[in-house]
Amino acid sequence: xxxxxxxxxxxxxxxxxxxxxxxxxxxxxxxxxxxxxxxxxxxxxxxxxxxxxxxxxxxxxxxxxxxxxxxxxxxxxxxxxxxxxxxxxxxxxxxxxxxxxxxxxxxxxxxxxxxxxxxxxxxxxxxxxxxxxxxxxxxxxxxxxxxxxxxxxxxxxxxxxxxxxxxxxxxxxxxxxxxxxxxxxxxxxxxxxxxxxxxxxxxxxxxxxxxxxxxxxxxxxxxxxxxxxxxxxxxxxxxxxxxxxxxxxxxxxxxxxxxxxxxxxxxxxxxxxxxxxxxxxxxxxxxxxxxxxxxxxxxxxxxxxxxxxxxxxxxxxxxxxxxxxxxxxxxxxxxxxxxxxxxxxxxxxxxxxxxxxxxxxxxxxxxxxxxxxxxxxxxxxxxxxxxxxxxxxxxxxxxxxxxxxxxxxxxxxxxxxxxxxxxxxxxxx
Numbered sequence: 001x002x003x004x005x006x007x008x009x010x011x012x013x014x015x016x017x018x019x020x021x022x023x024x025x026x027x028x029x030x031x032x033x034x035x036x037x038x039x040x041x042x043x044x045x046x047x048x049x050x051x052x053x054x055x056x057x058x059x060x061x062x063x064x065x066x067x068x069x070x071x072x073x074x075x076x077x078x079x080x081x082x083x084x085x086x087x088x089x090x091x092x093x094x095x096x097x098x099x100x101x102x103x104x105x106x107x108x109x110x111x112x113x114x115x116x117x118x119x120x121x122x123x124x125x126x127x128x129x130x131x132x133x134x135x136x137x138x139x140x141x142x143x144x145x146x147x148x149x150x151x152x153x154x155x156x157x158x159x160x161x162x163x164x165x166x167x168x169x170x171x172x173x174x175x176x177x178x179x180x181x182x183x184x185x186x187x188x189x190x191x192x193x194x195x196x197x198x199x200x201x202x203x204x205x206x207x208x209x210x211x212x213x214x215x216x217x218x219x220x221x222x223x224x225x226x227x228x229x230x231x232x233x234x235x236x237x238x239x240x241x242x243x244x245x246x247x248x249x250x251x252x253x254x255x256x257x258x259x260x261x262x263x264x265x266x267x268x269x270x271x272x273x274x275x276x277x278x279x280x281x282x283x284x285x286x287x288x289x290x291x292x293x294x295x296x297x298x299x300x301x302x303x304x305x306x307x308x309x310x311x312x313x314x315x316x317x318x319x320x321x322x323x324x325x326x327x328x329x330x331x332x333x334x335x336x337x338x339x340x341x342x343x344x345x346x347x348x349x350x351x352x353x354x355x356x357x358x359x360x361x362x363x364x365x366x367x368x369x370x371x372x373x374x375x376x377x378x379x380x381x382x383x384x385x386x387x388x389x390x391x392x393x394x395x396x397x398x399x400x401x402x403x404x405x406x407x408x409x410x411x412x413x414x415x416x417x418x419x420x421x422x423x424x425x426x427x428x429x
Contacts, residue, residue: 005170007163010134011073011101012037013170014141016044019178021068021096023047024059026420028075029110030164031103035073044175052386052420053078057100058085064098064154065190067181069145073101076117077385081421083120088192089154090124091200095181097148099141101157103164106281107308112365112384114306116282121156121259125204127211128156128259129220130236134168140256143220145178147257151207151214156259160281162308163237208260216264220256223269227251231273233266233286233297238279244311245318250277261289270295277302277318281309340370347376354378358406360399362392364422366414379412386421388413393429 005013011034015023023045025035039047050056053074060072074082079102086100102117121128129144131137141157148155188196215221226248234242235255242252253269255261266289270276278287278299287299303309303317315321340347350371353361363369363382372379383391392411399407413422 001172003170003172004167005134005138006033006165006167007131007134007137007159008033008103008165009037010137010168010170011141011157011159012040013172014138015071016041017138017173017175018097018142018145019069019176020045020071020145021180022060022063023071023073024050024056024063025071025073026050026053026056026078027416028078028103030105030159030161031073031075031078031101033164034101034103038071053081054085057082057089060098060100061085061089061154064089064094064096065183066095067183068096069178070096070098071101072099074103075111076102076104076115077111077113078102079117079120080115081385083124086120086126086154087124090126091192091197091204092190093152093200093203094148094154095183097145098154099144099148099157100154101159104158104160104282106160106306109161114282116285117156118158118258118285119283121158122285124156125208126153126156126259127151127257128158130158130256130258131163132236132239132254132256133163134166134170136256137163138170138172140220147214151211153207153211158236158258160237160308166237212260212263215257215260215262218257218262221262221265222254222256223265224252224254229272229274230277231269231275232277232279233269233290234279235286236281238281238309241309241311241314242277242279245314255286258286261286263289263293266290267293267295270297279303279309279314282306337373338370339373340367346371350376350378353410353412356410358408360395360407360409362388362395362409362411364388364411364413364417366417368412368414371412386413386417386423386425388417389422389425389429391425393425 023038057072060070063070104117105111108114129140131140144155230250232242232250233253235258239254276297278297280286284300290297312323346368354377361379363379365385388411392409396409399405
């Protein structure tokens with residue numbers, strides 16, 4: 001059966017085919033549709049929204065310990081929230097396979113930063129996969145659970161906006177019912193007191209050595225040899241961008257398994273090249289490894305350090321070709337920034353709040369962040385999801401240190417952000 005699917009839909013299909021039993025997530029673009037589509041397989045997978053990403057990952061970890069294949073999904077900044085249980089479970093290892101999906105957002109279409117979460121896999125010392133299209137999104141999820149269970153490790157599945165939301169033909173298969181493994185009490189594995197964790201630390205390093213061998217051998221990393229001495233090393237969605245620009249005029253080292261990186265395969269590929277391009281979005285993650293292995297390359301010294309590496313960006317960087325556009329008088333274009341919806345109850349509140357003098361307004365992540373804009377002018381700063389109460393509290397404490405202070409801080413949050421992490425800040429206040 002073939003279906004037209006987004007990457008997010010394909011991941012959900014892959015989870016179904018892989019025999020996943022439980023999935024938990026916190027919504028955030030570009031990851032939201034993953035759990036929404038997992039929920040369509042309700043006869044086989046229990047899908048739940050969590051109050052935040054940390055709770056989502058903790059729930060998936062608990063399900064894994066109990067013996068099921070589980071999944072947690074979130075956008076890139078959500079992994080910051082979930083980092084505490086992630087780093088510890090990396091030491092503990094799994095029972096049922098456990099996959100954490102990080103939906104990164106090069107270009108910051110709807111995010112407050114552009115962090116590259118490939119660094120999380122390296123930092124936490126866990127394996128990582130990067131699909132480049134919808135078919136790979138489905139197939140690699142299935143492979144992810146096999147790797148997770150074989151190497152006793154949670155796995156980071158790194159997607160990006162274009163892979164999440166672009167559509168492609170997906171060849172679907174049947175569900176493999178792997179069942180639920182037996183839970184056996186094992187305090188040495190599952191209780192992370194220092195005496196146990198110090199032993200786990202050694203096991204993690206042994207696992208990374210085994211995973212390095214796997215990285216060099218797996219078909220998830222492959223060479224496309226077009227019998228030329230110009231090569232492109234790339235991963236994820238950047239592979240499809242590069243293919244669109246270069247076609248068969250270069251050879252490719254396409255990396256799908258990217259932590260640890262395949263040092264032997266990279267060396268093999270680079271030794272036959274006169275010129276090497278490393279095309280990746282955000283950090284020089286692959287480039288640093290290529291240079292560490294002793295090969296010069298064209299990476300962030302040629303391509304932009306931020307944003308998406310779309311075909312237009314690659315063509316401009318490599319060939320100096322600007323995309324064709326229609327010329328027009330840009331002063332005639334009316335700017336249309338996002339606004340609060342008609343009838344939104346935030347409107348009246350922000351309008352009145354913005355008229356108050358000597359009020360500093362601490363905001364939060366969500367649609368109501370738009371309260372900063374005219375005609376409301378009713379937000380002074382925001383930091384992160386659920387951060388309004390905590391940051392507002394700190395600001396008020398410092399304002400109070402001034403003898404002539406007449407400033408009052410107002411913190412505003414939405415319902416989802418209240419349950420996410422703002423409730424902790426309110427308790428602190």
